[in-house]
Amino acid sequence: MKPDDFSFLAQLVRRRSGLVLRANKAQFIEGRLTSVLRRFGFRTMSALIHELRHGRETLARAVAEAMTTNESSFFRDRAVFDRFRDVVLPQLLERRKDSKRLRIWSAACAAGQEAYSIAMLLHDHKLVAKGWTVDLIATDISSEIIARAEGGLYTHYEVQRGLAIRRLVAHFTQDGGNWRVHENLRRMVSFRTFNLLDSFGWLDDLDVVFCRNVLLYFDQKTKSSVLEKVADTLVPDGVLVLGHTETPLTPANAFVPVDGTSHIYRHAKAAVQRLAATG
Template identity: 40%
Template sequence: MSQAFVALQSFLLKSSGLALDREKQYLAEARLAPLIQQSGLANLGELIARIESDRGLAKKVTEAMTVNETFFFRDRHPFDGFRHAILPDLLKSRGATRRMRIWSAACSTGQEPYSLAMILDEEARRLMGWSVDIVASDISESVLKRAREGHYTHFEVQRGMPTPHLVRYFSKRKDQWSVNESIRARVDFRQQNLMRDFSHLGQFDIIYCRNVLIYFAPEQKRDVLHRLARCLAPDGYLVLGAAESVIGYSTEFKPHPEYRVVLVRHAASAMTPLRSVM
């Protein structure tokens, strides 16, 4: 393992929480090769030396190493849980304020928050008179640009998108499908590194943080989960990816009885019982 790769591991852990295994050296070099060439550098060692004084280049390195795999209604269960368990519970508990806030953390190119926005549109009758905010964030400015534009290839809309949703919420433009303005307007996209303070985003009733923590080192994972809990309402919901768990990293959440990927803040147990959905 080269010294340059060791330095890259240290940089990524500090800048983004990404824990890069030694077996990933070849992958890292392959991902960074275009950036090395564009910057007029000879190798990974020169790139690492340069990012110490070039913040713009350091940001590009972090973005190049970030995993941006996503698709509409990915894994279904987090969205079924939202429609059939989370939303009904919050419609009851937030009846006085008629306000709800959702955060899609590490949203990549926007498929997750747009999927949530489509569900909210389908539930519009139940949400009449309600204010529902969707904040979507990612560390990468380049993927956020794509998310804000809302343009997707035929392959991207085929992955997980039910045909009725495609017909109702998208317009065909040449070789791309574009999210309708009514759906795009529901989502507020912001740049946010989860390793940095995100308390300024405010408190949320639901946080989707899926398929992100699986790449973090244990200490970074504990820290992020602790800060996510601080930004979540006492009876709020945290939704993780199918391969993720808080076991061994946080005691601030408990599993929902019906949806494994849905977690509830422990504070909720002292307030209202969880609603079981059959």
């Protein structure tokens, strides 16, 4: 790819999705674009870039989506999910026992493994039967991956990664060589296409935000801006869960770690309120 084609492409992708493309990954990026090339009937990369320069919206969207990494697995980073199940969720349920309302968002949910993992933990508590209103929202920039997540169909390899046999048996049915999430679990999750660069206006009063393994693809400015918006959507004692290589360094005062190692953060507003309350 010619250097000025690469920088045009990198700018387009950064503007649309926040993802930073590095010049030393040009070959890898061309590989990612081959499916777009085929789908839109281009013979060469230059023809595709030429058309992109003329602002074809569906093509630009497909290119930005093709650059995303949709890698995920059930109960990814097991220690984080254990901590969430054993400490964070029970505390949250105790604090919400009067309102009986819980709102959780899996931002950048890829093919839905994260959202269904959360749904399984909520299911363990039989919240719906106990009269709770539970909103479990899951979003991703890629409409293709959201369609997959809604279908809840996973390969044998995918269910083998991170899912205990007892959970596979309890929540999945075999479908040909694949496994499909039971409908009751699928109904617990509202999937929707959403770009983290857009306004979070429709998201509010969230108790927990899982925003894992997506911030690492953004530059510092985009990461800060997304984290600021996340902070605004959380209730004062809300919780943010990040990926194991991610930190909420900016904005510096919005989040404080729940403990040293779990990558789970509490909204700093709650810490400030606790200090004020204790005088």
